[in-house]
Amino acid sequence: MYKPIVSRLISIVPVLFVVSIVVFSLLYLTPGDPALVIAGPNANAEDVEKIREALGLNESFLVRYVSWLVDIARLDFGNSVMNGTPVIDLIAQRIEPTLSMMFLTIIFAVVVAVPLGVLAAAKVNTVADRLVMLFAISAFSVPVFIIGYVLARVFALEARWFPVQGYAYLADGVVPWLRHLVLPSVALGLVYIALIARITRAAMLEVLSEDYIRTARAKGLRSKRILFLHALRNASNPIVTVIGVGVALLIGGAVVTESVFGIPGLGRLTIDAILRRDYPVIQGIMLLFSLVYVLVNLLIDIFYVVLDPRIRY
């Protein structure tokens, strides 16, 4: 049981290496002198030189990359070019809203999507199935910010059930926290629900055609019991996998959703940093999000090895 876990653990090393190279190289995409671009048209030569020094632009790629990696290993992500605040502090200030929103979204989405997928598979080719599939295509086709604005318009601006914008910290009470996160989580969750429901349906359809399901039916077991106990358990591998892979979708969506609902999270920090070309902040956030994605998927895979000893990596 330990061997596959160890080899899966080792497999994240090259992935993180590639991520770090890509994130680091982004700076070199800027045409011309990045320091000049960051400093803006009104800066004097001294400021430009200061920025160049701060970014280490006077050294070679390799030297800079290695020293950057060493710093990161010591959890030093550098300072914001704009106001000198350490990147890690900026991230720490903004992480709660984003994590809260993503956490609620995942729970909400899984709770809705899995039963929907099971229902569609159990009633394949009926109206219920068609409706679920139609919902799934529609959710894939509407950008998350449109869903956000429509929800905000209907349920906040007109019905006044939820606040239109902003965020309430968890420390100030669970109820306001939840009230601020309901609409963003639903908006963000729809595409994720569509993804999970589709995979659930496909995986269930495959399992439902197997012999042991027929045996269970022949034995006279109730069909709900067959669906949720026998079939869903055996269909769970691709479902859990897509929940993990979909986290990447969720991260991208979170950046946009925060902007729609005025939530002061990492997404807003990302957009501000990108519009101001604040490289250390951009790099820090991209590293963090990629690490979250890699770790979530690592945990899911390890969880699976523990549950199902047939799996090898």
Place this chain on the structure above:
Amino acid sequence: MHSNRSMWRAALRNPSITVGGGILLLITIVFLFAPWLGTVDPLTMNPVNRTLDPSSKHWFGTDTYGRDLYSRVLYGGRISLFIGFSVAILATFFGLLIGLVSGYFRIADMIIMRIMDGLMSIPAVLLAIAMTALMRGSVLNVILAITVSEIPRVVRLVRGSVLSLRERTYVEAAMVSGTRTPTIIVRHILPNTFAPLVVQATYIFAAAMIMEAIMSFIGAGTPPSIPSWGNIIAEGRVLWQVKFMIIVFPAAFLSLAVFSINMMGDGLRDLLDPKSPR
């Protein structure tokens, strides 16, 4: 394998393909003929007429600069469709190339797949907006950025089918009988990766249009001087609480177009690749 003609007939009997393809065709024709469909210059500003409601003169109303929204939505659709289509072609082409190499050559496979795993670990939206923001916004850079973030998925797909095709008896027979590698790839491998690839290209088309909208919405996409559905919505968002219509029109067209493409993708998948799960 089906003959070409029976394939066409099957396609025309598939409701997803006919409805999705029909809507897409209609939208494309409308956009191609945009200059003759009662549009005015989508860039002409007229501050006196700003944020007008829809009327017989301005069918969709006007935006915050007094520009005609109907014209902007029609011209914007050209850019959005162009970006989606270009990304689908480019990502499929390069993904196919890299995937073939990866699936066929063991040593290259190790390196390529690690790079692809790494690229896939960076959320696509982040990678694309970071790239365009740093490169300077232009339609070409938007296309490049989205393409880079879509390539890994194609590579994985192609590599997967190459690996399984290599195990087939007829491919092994060709290898044993000394057929040259390029011939094997072109004659035996390539034609069989085609079906899932077409389906994937359709989904990429749709996803790229959504991505363009997201990037422009954030402010790291198509430059404001060129209307696209994404940046029309982005400019309208400041007024979303009072003038919702400015967002609704481009959003409705964008969603309809993406919906029709996705629907076509589902239909094509049922037709060409019935065994695939998704």
